[in-house]
Amino acid sequence: MLNVTEMLEEIKNSPYREIEICAPHTGRVNFAAIQQGSKVEGPHGLWKEKPGTLLCTLDRERNPKPIAAVEKGELCLLHSELEGCFVEAGTRLAVIRHLLTRDEVQAAILKKALHLFTAPERAKYYFVPEIDKKVRTSGSQSVTVKDGMELFIMSRMKREVPLVYTGPAGLIYAVYFTHTSNVDAEQPLIGVCPPDQLAAIQEVIMRVQTEWTEQG
């Protein structure tokens, strides 16, 4: 049984992800004008085309390579003792503490709580007609699936093949595909949760939405 409070508390206790910034190759390190504890930006812009905050440059064969922050967060560790030193590839240079956003927390919880059924190959997917009708009229959570049930139609280049659901029985909690676009192989199609856990999951999502405060 899903323990909502425990799960939320667990995330609340460490509401961040630590990202290690390592040297991609050997070279001499020159840190940018940045201090441990300062805030850094990740790649931004509409297409993430603008690089994040410059952390340091790694100079190899007179080729200074800028190393930028990959996520927004706080620089919780900066190995400033390495300033001017020659480092090996893989040497840890800094650690960014990235505070989880509401969406990230939600995704993490759903990943733990739901069974994700993935696409076997890149194609367009549809529900079989009777399921599709049910989803349209009463929503996806009204559909109960069980192992071996014929659930999808996989359509690729006019070739339509039925696809059987494999996994634990439960309700379709989330649908991750649309009938207009292709889904890549190994990408989730649906998230299934056992019927008795539905209320718990809904509660946890609601609590994340209401209680989780995003950091600056």
Place this chain on the structure above:
Amino acid sequence: MDNSIEKRIQSLSERLNYIRDIFDNKHTEDVNLLQGRLATFSERAEAGSFADPFVELKSLEDLFGYVEQRLDESVTPMDKVRIVRHPQRICLRDILENVYDNFTEVGGQDEHSLDPSMLIARAVITRRRGKKSYVQSVMVIGQEKGHGEDFRNGGSVKPWGNAKAQQYMKVAETEGIPIHAYIFTPGSYPVEDYPGAAQQIARNIYSMAGLRVPIVSIISEGGSGGAEAIGLADKRLMLSHGYYSVISPEGAAAIEGRLKSGQRATPELIEHCASCQKITAQDNLHFGYIDAVVQEPPLGARPYHFDFFRQLRQEVVRATDEVVISTRLLPFFKGVALRRRRRVDLDLDELHIRWGLTSAAKDRLVERRQQKFLKLSRNACRDRRPWFSKAMAQVGNMLTAPYNRFKYDIYRRHQRKMEMFFDEIDNEWQLFKQRLFAPWYKLKRSLPRKAKNDDASKELTALSTWTGDARRRKWNYISPRYKIDRTITCPNAAQYGCLDLWGPDLFAEFAGVCSYCGYHFPMEPEWYVKNVFDEGSVFEFNSEIEAGNPLNFPDFDERIAAAQKKTGSKSGCMTFEARINDIKVVVAMFMGTFRGGSVGAAEGQKFVEAAEIAMKNRYPLLAYVHGTAGIRIQEGTHGVIQMPRCTVAVRRYIESGGLYMVLYDTNSFAGPVASFLGCSPYQFAVRSSNIGFAGPGVIKETTGMDVPPKYHRSYHALSRGHIQGIWERPQIRANLKQALLTIGGRNLYYR
């Protein structure tokens, strides 16, 4: 208060606001005087304290008229820019309603149009001869600013709007009616979606260069490429308070002040740029880029200036008549008719002349138009060729032209017929010989044969050998950057995981191409000259034509001198004859290293002469664009006129049967792409190059739209249908040879 008095007060109040807007906090004393007098009059009129308010109102209106007249003398170029942008400025619909007797919009209505900023209408003008009246049709094409209507986009036409204009120009050509093009645009809308801003403007200019009907254009706001899209005309009139320029004064100020995106230029710098660029009607008349100025009322024409519309009608009709008359053969009648039409007191509505042309007159019309543009701006560059060599070149031209005509048009044509005849005889003989000697061949095959040479069989069966030519191949020229003692990171390293490249390898052996992802680093123009063409075959001509400073733009002489010193070249265009595997070509190379590859009068002149030499000698013409940032803004309209001028040269060359190809490298943007480069039917690009109308910064500023990274990359241009193929740098020579042989055919130049 009387209703009519209230209306006239309202009208004066609008006039006052107009003065305030166009002078932008200047002449405050005059503005305050008018404001005070108007306020006093309004108060007293409302209180009813005037014995005869109409007399007082008349005197107030006279005062407004007097002040406007006086202020008109001190209008600066930047004030004119504000005049043409003002919502009270006349727009095309006002002209259609007041200049023409009747009209029907054919290119859509209001916002229900493919592009509401491009207005197209069939209009009629009624004229009389004696008691008989004649209705003459014209195709009116122009940008519509719509007094500030949002959907008109300020007269900034999208590519499909220009395509619509081109379509109706062709309709006019089919119907044989003249075209009146009214230019009211700050510039074209810089999006790359098909048909593409630059490419469509290029197509429009190319079409107009050979359109077989009279074209008269009238410029009010002539903003660079947008204006040229409908501006190539037999007669170009300009409204006295309009402007015609290569770039908006704000854009010029941003470049001059080296401002980054988001920074704003100071009003002083903008005013300075507007005045240095010589954008007014009087300046352009002096340069010869327009044929006449239509005088507007003080401070510019507004929709209630009905006398102005009458005058504009006369001028437009006069211009059309003159174009038609100038195609006539009989010089005496032509002279008389032209002289008569130049009389100012003549009412042209009372004098009818047919606007239809015979086929021969249409030929003369197009020839005159093309010659007119080819002659423009010749004095705007420094031509340091001694008079003797110029004279010798002319004599050479005179001699070689008939020789080439004889060689290619008479001798070669018959030679081909003879060859075909002998080919056929040879075919028959081969067949006969085969049958005659068939028994002998049969006997020969049955005799025991000598074993085959091992080397020969290896040569025939092996795919390659270690000692093959390809492996020993060295570049004829290596970039000086090969001495760089460092590694270089490929810009695509994050995406494709390219490892660092060792500088000497990258710039020598790899020819500036990343060996992991194929990204092409920019190379010097010399690399192409020496590695693409046969060694020792390059013969440069017209190197003495130098880029100058025809507008005396402040500090620009020094900047040109610095560019000349840096590159060792006198202008941004190098023209030369060369060979590729013994195929002779004429090449015009635009060098991105010389002031960003911008095109001015010198570059245009060299390109036009290269096209003429290629046409004369029947060689293929290649425009190799190492890089071009657009038209050189410091040369103003001397630069922008190169767009129609060079396109005319290209059209003449292509129509004479030539093969014109364009190869883009690094960055190619703006005017040149939107004219003589974009009009080529065969355009190729070197990989990793960028092609477009305006850069991301300009797009963001003009449209407010963010453009995705790599928006202008050659692969996108290929997907949008702007270019025909993408070549790898080390393969340019082979691809060029292949293209010359396959596109040009066996005889390369000729159809």
